[in-house]
Amino acid sequence: GLAEKLQNTFKKLRGKGKLTEADIKEALREVRLALFEADVSFKVVKSFENKIKERCMGREILESLTPGQQVIKIVNDELTELMGGTQSKITIASKPPTVVMLVGLQGAGKTTTAGKLANLLRKQGRRPLLVAGDVYRPAAIKQLQVLGQQLDIPVFSMGDGISPVAIAKGAIEYAQSNGRDLVIIDTAGRLHINEELMDELKNIKAEVKPHEILLVVDAMTGQVAVEVAETFNNQLGVDGVILTKLDGDARGGAALSIKAITGRPIKFAGMGEKLDALEPFYPDRMASRILG
Amino acid sequence: VSFTKQIDEDFFEELEEILIQGDVGVNTSMELVEKLRAQVKARKIEDPAELKAVLKELVREILGEETESLNLTGQPLSIFVVVGVNGVGKTTTIGKLAHKLKAEGKKVILAAGDTFRAAAIDQLEIWGNRAGVDVIKHNEGADPAAVAFDAVQAARARKADCLIIDTAGRLHTKTNLMEELKKVRRVIEREIPGAPHEVLLVLDATTGQNAVQQAKIFGQAAGVTGIALTKLDGTAKGGVVISIKAELDVPVKLIGIGEGMEDLRLFDAREYAEALFE
Ligand SMILES: Nc1nc2c(ncn2[C@@H]2O[C@H](COP(=O)(O)OP(=O)(O)OP(=O)(O)O)[C@@H](O)[C@H]2O)c(=O)[nH]1
Ligand SMILES: Nc1nc2c(ncn2[C@@H]2O[C@H](COP(=O)(O)OP(=O)(O)OP(=O)(O)O)[C@@H](O)[C@H]2O)c(=O)[nH]1
Numbered sequence: 001g002l003a004e005k006l007q008n009t010f011k012k013l014r015g016k017g018k019l020t021e022a023d024i025k026e027a028l029r030e031v032r033l034a035l036f037e038a039d040v041s042f043k044v045v046k047s048f049e050n051k052i053k054e055r056c057m058g059r060e061i062l063e064s065l066t067p068g069q070q071v072i073k074i075v076n077d078e079l080t081e082l083m084g085g086t087q088s089k090i091t092i093a094s095k096p097p098t099v100v101m102l103v104g105l106q107g108a109g110k111t112t113t114a115g116k117l118a119n120l121l122r123k124q125g126r127r128p129l130l131v132a133g134d135v136y137r138p139a140a141i142k143q144l145q146v147l148g149q150q151l152d153i154p155v156f157s158m159g160d161g162i163s164p165v166a167i168a169k170g171a172i173e174y175a176q177s178n179g180r181d182l183v184i185i186d187t188a189g190r191l192h193i194n195e196e197l198m199d200e201l202k203n204i205k206a207e208v209k210p211h212e213i214l215l216v217v218d219a220m221t222g223q224v225a226v227e228v229a230e231t232f233n234n235q236l237g238v239d240g241v242i243l244t245k246l247d248g249d250a251r252g253g254a255a256l257s258i259k260a261i262t263g264r265p266i267k268f269a270g271m272g273e274k275l276d277a278l279e280p281f282y283p284d285r286m287a288s289r290i291l292g
Numbered sequence: 293v294s295f296t297k298q299i300d301e302d303f304f305e306e307l308e309e310i311l312i313q314g315d316v317g318v319n320t321s322m323e324l325v326e327k328l329r330a331q332v333k334a335r336k337i338e339d340p341a342e343l344k345a346v347l348k349e350l351v352r353e354i355l356g357e358e359t360e361s362l363n364l365t366g367q368p369l370s371i372f373v374v375v376g377v378n379g380v381g382k383t384t385t386i387g388k389l390a391h392k393l394k395a396e397g398k399k400v401i402l403a404a405g406d407t408f409r410a411a412a413i414d415q416l417e418i419w420g421n422r423a424g425v426d427v428i429k430h431n432e433g434a435d436p437a438a439v440a441f442d443a444v445q446a447a448r449a450r451k452a453d454c455l456i457i458d459t460a461g462r463l464h465t466k467t468n469l470m471e472e473l474k475k476v477r478r479v480i481e482r483e484i485p486g487a488p489h490e491v492l493l494v495l496d497a498t499t500g501q502n503a504v505q506q507a508k509i510f511g512q513a514a515g516v517t518g519i520a521l522t523k524l525d526g527t528a529k530g531g532v533v534i535s536i537k538a539e540l541d542v543p544v545k546l547i548g549i550g551e552g553m554e555d556l557r558l559f560d561a562r563e564y565a566e567a568l569f570e
């Protein structure tokens with residue numbers, strides 16, 4: 001991982017006596033490479049490097065007997081600060097139902113996560129209602145209905161011939177008449193650059209005023225993570241992020257990119273295909289995973 | 293940019309930045325820029341406007357100048373298996389491919405090999421309907437190898453030209469699921485000599501460097517013959533395919549450019565290199 005690389009960098013420099021700025025630049029280069037290999041977005045790597053450069057050029061490093069360890073500590077400190085603390089709560093509305101909307105790119109894991117979230121929140125005492133808001137993808141409604149059956153959680157659907165805005169509205173009315181206090185709206189996957197579909201989300205938001213809009217992002221997302229998170233946040237407003245497929249071996253640099261650029265917390269981690277595979281997101285664990 | 297400007301470090305850095313942002317990967321990006329520097333020296337290039345063109349050449353060189361066609365030489369039928377991690381676009385790509393091959397006069401049959409995920413079989417059936425091709429399926433929870441076996445018999449009996457087998461999404465880190473994939477492959481191999489004729493690894497263009505590991509592990513387990521790179525209608529470039537071609541010699545054969553049945557193209561390295569710099 002990065003720790004060993006930095007130790008090696010400074011080992012080679014040990015015989016030379018006092019460290020120079022050029023030596024520190026070499027160490028910073030190792031940090032930059034590690035972050036890129038972990039899929040942290042270009043913009044975020046650049047700003048992270050600028051942030052730690054000053055501390056790394058200070059006397060604490062240049063005169064240290066163990067500069068490698070010092071640099072690693074600085075990197076870890078900055079990364080942990082950037083990633084923030086654990087924030088895995090869903091805002092519960094004072095007047096039910098609480099409305100949660102899941103959005104994101106195609107295939108990120110929204111529908112599966114909707115089921116997982118309903119499962120989790122029911123264990124916390126809620127009476128969830130799943131809403132089949134994807135009227136485009138073949139068998140998307142059936143997919144959510146099957147998950148609902150597996151969990152014994154009701155799924156609200158109006159078929160695929162009705163606008164998702166009307167479906168969301170109908171779901172809230174249904175929840176209110178049937179004592180469901182948490183509505184989870186599954187939406188179709190979409191490109192952040194598709195104006196029409198981004199407008200659809202804005203229309204759903206205007207209609208049912210979600211208490212939480214959660215952006216679902218695949219942990220293996222590469223450089224485009226910043227752009228996607230920024231666009232969804234600027235156009236729609238994102239309250240939190242769910243990072244899926246963290247049970248794989250993707251380094252997950254997208255997590256750092258998203259948090260650094262939007263400031264929104266990553267609330268949950270998808271850790272598998274089963275409906276109990278949703279955990280709180282631990283930023284410190286993510287920081288060490290990114291550094292490798 | 294004035295024509296009297298010198299080629300300086302900034303130009304190389306700018307191009308390296310474009311590559312990294314396209315998910316080409318930092319090491320491959322640096323190597324490409326090093327090759328570019330060498331070309332600039334060797335060819336005595338003085339105009340910075342030429343740098344991009346040379347870099348596109350270098351990218352095309354790695355990706356392969358020829359369009360790699362799908363292997364449809366199987367006798368009596370060609371068998372394709374479509375594999376990849378979760379959510380990348382396998383089932384949708386199969387629907388598009390069935391439509392394309394049918395339009396080319398081929399008799400196509402699909403196999404619903406994802407017996408695990410909710411409504412996976414339903415999803416493929418809808419695509420089969422749209423494309424006008426039969427779908428062989430078992431019940432949910434059935435053994436995917438049994439579905440594959442049945443599908444091969446049916447395809448042979450119905451004199452199909454091409455059988456395309458859908459598989460469940462699976463992370464390459466899940467050893468038991470990779471074993472399941474190997475079993476599906478073995479069953480096919482035993483039934484038809486030379487099969488499967490094509491093992492397509494579907495990669496999502498938004499995926500970062502993990503795609504290289506996906507290609508390695510799926511390659512080892514299933515013998516990947518080509519890549520279908522999906523979601524190129526977004527802003528992601530899928531630059532990882534350059535490293536994958538360089539390190540594993542697996543070519544991109546298809547690209548997905550949307551969610552509709554027509555949104556499939558044969559891979560064109562020249563067009564791809566152009567788009568990388570847009
Ligand atoms: N291993 C793993 N697979 C996951 C996880 N979350 C979702 N998946 C899988 O990812 C694939 C896509 O999940 P979906 O829930 O259909 O994704 P989606 O965002 O609703 O897709 P669209 O509606 O088409 O945009 C499925 O195979 C899921 O089983 C996770 O945390 N880990
Ligand atoms: N924009 C765009 N979306 C695509 C493309 N290919 C597939 N999709 C979408 O990606 C999502 C996932 O597609 P699927 O075909 O279900 O993916 P999969 O690999 O079969 O998923 P699992 O079987 O769950 O692993 C769907 O919403 C598709 O419509 C593409 O080329 N462009």
Ligand SMILES: [Mg+2]
Nearest residue numbers: 110111134140
């Ligand atoms: Mg979905």
Ligand SMILES: [Mg+2]
Nearest residue numbers: 382383406412
């Ligand atoms: Mg599928």
